[in-house]
Every structure is written in C-alpha cells, then in structure tokens.
C-alpha cells in the first residue's frame with residue numbers, strides 16, 4: 342500500500358509517500374521549516390502545502406506530543422495552543438483528507454520494530470528519538486505501550502531532554518564526548534527503572550552513532566535506528582495503512 346507519512350517536528354515538517362509493505366520511500370522526502378510560533382493553524386497550513394501534490398488517501402502524522410484519540414495533550418516543543426486540540430480533525434480539514442495522528446516517537450518506533458533495528462525483537466524494547474526534544478516509545482514483545490514520555494524524566498533535578506537532546510548539544514556547542522556523558526546519564530536512569538533488553542537510538546544523531554554509542558557504556562544493548570531520521574515518516578505511513586485497513 343502506498344501511504345503518505347508526515348513527521349511534524351519542533352524544527353521541521355517532513356513528508357513522503359511510503360510503500361508500507363517494504364518501508365521504502367516511494368517519493369523524495371519533502372521538508373519545510375516548522376512555522377514559528379508553531380500554532381495549530383500555522384502548522385496545519387504549512388503541512389497542507391507540503392502534501393498538496395502528493396496522492397490522495399489517508400495520511401498518517403507523527404506529532405511531538407502525547408496524543409490521545411487524535412487529541413494533542415501536551416506541548417513541550419510546540420505552541421501551547423496545541424494542548425487539548427483535536428489534532429486529527431484540524432489536519433483533516435486543512436489537508437482535505439482523512440488523517441490519523443500519533444506521537445512522533447511512537448510512530449518512529451513502529452517503523453523500527455517493523456523494518457529496522459527492532460525487527461523480530463521480543464522482550465522490552467525502548468526507542469529513544471533524539472532531536473529538538475527526547476521522545477520515547479516502549480514495546481513489550483512487539484506491542485507498543487503508547488505515550489511514554491521518558492524524555493521528561495527528571496535526572497538530577499532537570500528534565501532528561503533539557504540535558505541531552507541534540508538541540509542542547511548544538512546550542513551549547515558540546516563535544517561528542519561531553520554530550521555522550523549527558524546521554525549516558527539519562528539512559529542509565531531510564532535503565533534503572535525499565536531494564537530494557539534493547540535500546541534503539543533514533544533521530545538525526547543516529548547517523549553519527551559511532552561517535553557516541555560506544556561511549557555510553559550502557560548495561561542494555563544500544564543500537565542506532567536503522568531507518569535513521571526516516572523512521573518518523575515511515576511509521577506515520579504505517580499508522581495510516583493500519584487505519585485504512
């Protein structure tokens with residue numbers, strides 16, 4: 342099935358058509374900057390323009406917030422007007438298509454479990470997406486436990502994502518070494534509470550995994566996301582395919 346997948350991030354909005362049987366992109370990836378302020382109306386409009394020329398059909402959207410029944414419940418790295426917005430309806434009206442919305446890390450995790458580093462993995466698998474914030478997706482024997490928000494776990498009095506997101510690395514111009522230490526502390530903290538069998542690290546930094554994964558010295562096996570930054574788009578398309586039956 343060919344479905345449109347959209348990944349809304351704090352910094353950029355990306356979309357492509359995805360072949361959902363293989364996880365391959367069927368078109369080039371398109372990207373626009375997330376409008377600032379990232380209000381519901383502005384984001385919906387930018388997203389509508391981005392997918393205008395893509396084929397019709399149900400669209401899946403990964404969104405950086407807790408999403409319950411299509412409604413966005415939090416807004417850590419987007420405008421606070423998203424809290425309580427019926428996001429699936431808002432996007433459906435703006436895009437003129439049926440829309441399914443899920444948490445961005447959850448949908449990226451779905452893609453990694455189906456086609457990437459989590460393929461065939463039972464037990465407890467944790468996916469962390471590291472970008473503007475830190476997202477998490479938890480799988481038990483392949484089954485998603487939605488809306489875990491481990492990026493907001495407090496580590497020594499500060500939220501994990503405020504210590505170790507890649508946006509923090511960029512903003513503070515941290516070396517890979519210094520940033521790895523921050524991320525290691527976050528992963529150790531999560532590990533002590535969840536004891537995952539496997540941790541998949543996604544987001545843009547996953548392309549540079551050799552520079553930090555060995556440094557983490559984590560108890561659990563840590564591997565880079567196989568789909569790198571494309572996991573979000575692919576997972577969003579999977580969500581659309583599921584809802585389209």
Ligand code: BGC
Pocket residue numbers: 404405406407415417418444445446447470474475476477490492502
């Ligand atoms: C949000 C999560 C999201 C993550 C990654 C966090 O700030 O609370 O819902 O998955 O950022 O975008």
